[in-house]
Amino acid sequence: MSRGRTPPVKDTYSTHDVAKICCVTPTTVIRWIEDGLIPAFKTVGGHRRVRREDLEKVCRERNIPFNVPTGSEVGRILVVDDEPVVLELVRDVVKELSHKFEVEVAKDAFDAGRLVVSFRPQLIFLDLMMPGVDGFEVCTRLKKDSATTNTEVIAITGYYTDANMERIINAGAVACLKKPLDVLEVRGRVIDAFKLKDEDVDQASKQKGATKVLVVTQNADFRTRLRDELSNAKPAVEFLTAQTGADATLVAQNKPPQHVIVSLSVPDLESSDVIAKLSQGDNKPQIIAVHDAPTDEIRSAAREAGARMCLPTAMVSGTIRELLGV
Incomplete structure (x- = not known):
């Protein structure tokens, strides 16, 4: 994705365009529109569109860098976990859905913090319990930071309990997945988060x-x-x-x-x-x-x-x- 570049002359953006510009998922953009946070209108075909001037205003008010999407990627996903098996599995599932996804992995707190800033993921798979990393605290900080408050977080844990699930959901995560991860559940969560359509999924996958x-x-x-x-x-x-x-x-x-x-x-x-x-x-x-x-x-x-x-x-x-x- 090109960062800090002057936006091309374009009158309107789709929800997927807005998601890439604001570094959030399309699901979040739709929620913003439904909550009245971003003015939008519908085309004759029923598709939501956001006018450029309205989006620029929202970005200025919320201190969101206006980064124009190149159109080459579907989305950006960060996986934070110290288990290589988990990192590999999520990356495989995501890449199997579409080779256009950009996926980065972090095995510790330092890499996670660095990539949140430089990579600006739209979706984060976050392990709740890693050496030196408190997933609950990380999620809370992400949601309190204006730059990442709308970044979607999916927690993953080998210590799945009702109490842990409730705690991480209250911290701002949209879901909590138990280990060992279910391939189909990971796949479904990514499809839902990015509102993937049939044409977005690689032929090999479907x-x-x-x-x-x-x-x-x-x-x-x-x-x-x-x-x-x-x-x-x-x-x-x-x-x-x-x-x-x-x-x-x-x-x-x-x-x-x-x-x-x-x-x-x-x-x-x-x-x-x-x-x-x-x-x-x-x-x-x-x-x-x-x-x-x-x-x-x-x-x-x-x-x-x-x-x-x-x-x-x-x-x-x-x-x-x-x-x-x-």
């Missing part, structure tokens, strides 16, 4: 035409669960299986899959180089790596090999149809 799913695992229970879940998909999904990397390569050659779920515990995974081979093939399937307890190193290695994301095995079971869009 692909509906997948017919072949290859599952590479030696875990019979995991394989059976996925088979049962995918059996209800419409249109029908052809379920392919392999127990070794070498077999997976052969299966993919005969019946190129659109999606691959590969367990990183498969014995010959590295020697067969199956993830890299599948990701570089002509068909280029969407590959999701799974591991019982993925570390930051494991996730990075899987992504470097060509996997779209690396998720805990338990997280995939029960959400496979939504993850694949089938």
